[in-house]
Amino acid sequence: MSFPRSRESIFSFCHADYIEQIGTGINRIKNSVKEHDLENAEFYYNKFIGVIKPMFEEISNLRNQNQKLAQARDLLLPRLMNGTIEV
Helix, strand or coil, X not given: CCCCCCHHHHHHHHCHHHHHHHHHHHHHHHHHCCHHHHHCXXXXXXXXXXXXXXXXXXXXXXXXXXXXXXXXXXXXXHHHHHCCCCC
C-alpha cells in the first residue's frame, strides 16, 4: 500500500473510520426523512430564519459599534498619553 501524498489524502487515510461513520450517519438521515418532513421544510426554514436573522443583525450592529469605539480610542489615547487632554 502506498502512502498518500496530498493533505486531503493524508487526512482521509488517517481518518478513514471517522469519514465512514459520517457517511453512515448521512445515509441514516437520508433514509429517515419522510415526504411530510419535506412538506414542512419551508415552515421550519422560515421559523429558523426568524430566529437567526435578529442574531446576525445584532452581530452586525456590535461590529459597527466596535469599529466606532476603536476609532475613538485611536483618536483619544495618544492625546491622553501626551497630556493634550486631561481627565
